[in-house]
Amino acid sequence: MKILVCISHVPDTTSKINFTDSDTKFDVQGVQFVINPNDEFGLTRAMWLKEKEGASIDVINVGNQSSESTLRKTLAIGADRAIRINTEPIDGFLVAKQISEYIKNNPYDLIIAGRESIDYNGAMVPGLISGFLNIDFVTNCTKLDINNGKVVLEREIDGGKEILESELPLIIGGQKGLVEESDLRIPNMRGIMQARQKPLDVIEPYDFSANTDVLKFYKPEPKQAVKLVDQDNLDELINLLHTEAKVL
Numbered sequence: 001m002k003i004l005v006c007i008s009h010v011p012d013t014t015s016k017i018n019f020t021d022s023d024t025k026f027d028v029q030g031v032q033f034v035i036n037p038n039d040e041f042g043l044t045r046a047m048w049l050k051e052k053e054g055a056s057i058d059v060i061n062v063g064n065q066s067s068e069s070t071l072r073k074t075l076a077i078g079a080d081r082a083i084r085i086n087t088e089p090i091d092g093f094l095v096a097k098q099i100s101e102y103i104k105n106n107p108y109d110l111i112i113a114g115r116e117s118i119d120y121n122g123a124m125v126p127g128l129i130s131g132f133l134n135i136d137f138v139t140n141c142t143k144l145d146i147n148n149g150k151v152v153l154e155r156e157i158d159g160g161k162e163i164l165e166s167e168l169p170l171i172i173g174g175q176k177g178l179v180e181e182s183d184l185r186i187p188n189m190r191g192i193m194q195a196r197q198k199p200l201d202v203i204e205p206y207d208f209s210a211n212t213d214v215l216k217f218y219k220p221e222p223k224q225a226v227k228l229v230d231q232d233n234l235d236e237l238i239n240l241l242h243t244e245a246k247v248l
Contacts, residue, residue, distance in 0.1 A: 001049070001055040001056070001109045001146075003049060003050070003056065004060060004103065004110070004111045005046050005057060005058070005113075006039060006042075006060055006113035006126070007039050007071065008061070008089075009036075009070040010035075010036045010117050010118050012032040013118060028066070033069070035070050035074065037176075038117070039174075042113065042114060042178060043057075043059065044178070045174065046110075050078065056080050056081075058080065060082075060085070061082070063085075063087075064088060065086075072195050075191075076194070078191065081201070082199070082200040082201070085098045085206075087205035092124035093210065094210040096132065097128070097132065109169055110172075111126075114126075116173075126172070127173070137171045138171075139172070140156045140157070140175060142178060153165070153166065
């Protein structure tokens with residue numbers, strides 16, 4: 001079985017975010033980047049399939065050279081090979097199109113992507129890949145098993161969970177539940193040393209352009225001071241709701 005895990009190189013949520021060039025570009029200076037958490041859950045589940053089914057694991061990223069540290073970490077965790085498509089991941093359409101073109105020439109049995117990345121939260125890439133390649137797709141996956149060549153999945157839906165069975169090939173959008181945070185693997189020294197010997201292939205992008213342009217980034221407005229009104233002073237409360245909050 002051949003597994004491909006899609007990897008996003010995203011800012012750590014504890015990083016302080018700033019913008020440059022009149023707020024049209026994200027400022028990467030001083031920002032710590034990590035594996036997108038939903039992708040890391042998927043990679044960890046792929047490792048379980050590798051150990052149980054003897055699967056091989058490739059990881060793929062659309063990005064520039066700065067994402068190679070993240071790809072090296074995936075190799076240290078246990079992936080067998082990494083591929084970087086050398087272009088800026090401007091939007092979800094471009095990322096999905098680049099990955100889809102690669103898969104057309106390098107087919108896989110199972111493609112695992114995070115349901116969304118924690119930077120832009122677009123939740124588009126795995127679904128778009130499914131559409132471009134015309135393969136089955138299940139998102140919000142919280143469980144993934146393979147029994148006698150059949151894929152058994154569980155996914156979150158409104159008000160509950162759904163159990164599905166599918167043939168391969170298949171693409172999933174994974175999330176926490178595929179594994180728990182306590183199951184995530186921290187690279188050890190042996191894994192780090194082995195990662196240096198594993199292939200990290202850089203390929204030039206396919207001839208597709210992004211469908212969107214960034215006009216401007218905005219930070220959330222800072223929270224304003226809270227006004228406390230005595231519980232017995234209903235007249236003042238009604239006045240504030242009418243004149244300041246403008247909800248009455």
